[in-house]
Amino acid sequence: MTAERIDGKAFAAGLRERVGEFAVSFEQAAGRKAGLAVVLVGEDPASQVYVRSKGKACLAANMASFEHKLGDDTSREELLGVIDKLNADDAVDGILVQLPLPDHLDEQEVIARISPDKDVDGFHVINAGRLSVGQSGFVPCTPLGCMMLLADRLGDLSGLEAVVIGRSNIVGKPMAQLLLDANATVTIAHSRTKDLKSVVKRADIVVAAVGRPEMVGKDWLKDGATVIDVGINRLPPEEGKEKGKLVGDVDYGEASEVAAAITPVPGGVGPMTIAVLLRNTMVAAHRNAGVALEEGAL
């Protein structure tokens, strides 16, 4: 079997376009643009790239983007003060604090300060709680993007055996919750799981969110499995090259021989994350401004 390549890049482009159309009708109804504020503390180069691309994506989707760049030595009070102002600002529908924060700042405290109604990253404990009891709230962007790809490919997931490798609060746990809500039979595997290979082998759906390059090989997978590779790992550069290749947690070439479908890295889950961030912000804008949005429209 040669697996079908799940084209996350194309799916994400379609979602961004739809969000852009909703942004135009939102602006007509609300008399203002939907807005996302991104707060960056410090000079981390990867974070700067992420923040820039989030800002650009907002503008391309007819939304307003507000960037707050703060120095490495920003105090706790200063940062919490910025969040308080954004919480109170009617032009801001979504607030995202780019992680990681410098060591002297407590990420949990900072996330807890964001209004749950503007927490478009879905990291606030209120939104995590809503997800776990099946109430509507904001769901973290990466797992929601994975779910959209799975629903698009498989339709009804009822009764399917799903294994999520990784139990982080931002990917593994919410992913498992979403699969459970979709009536899959879910196992969360992690670094202490015994005989991980045989656990993964029984899965119809595998979601790998570990951070270990090409860990999942051909002999880990059931014939016909659907594989969602969340991992982003940079290999050491080959001779004469400046940068190493980006690979996922799954050995794409090997897995393609047994899986029915698989997301590539890059071009799979990665592009979905920003697209879902825009989608969540658009949903927040409708709720905050009291403009109706049909359930499931986005």
Ligand code: NAD
């Ligand atoms: P994390 O480090 O917080 O969690 C990793 C998880 O993997 C842990 O729960 C741990 O128990 C598990 N793990 C570690 N070693 C293991 C092993 N040998 N066997 C089984 N499980 C093991 O990471 P995270 O934030 O959840 O991210 C996971 C990966 O996904 C990383 O590569 C990250 O870069 C990537 N990621 C991608 C996106 C995206 O937009 N595509 C978004 C978030 C994270």
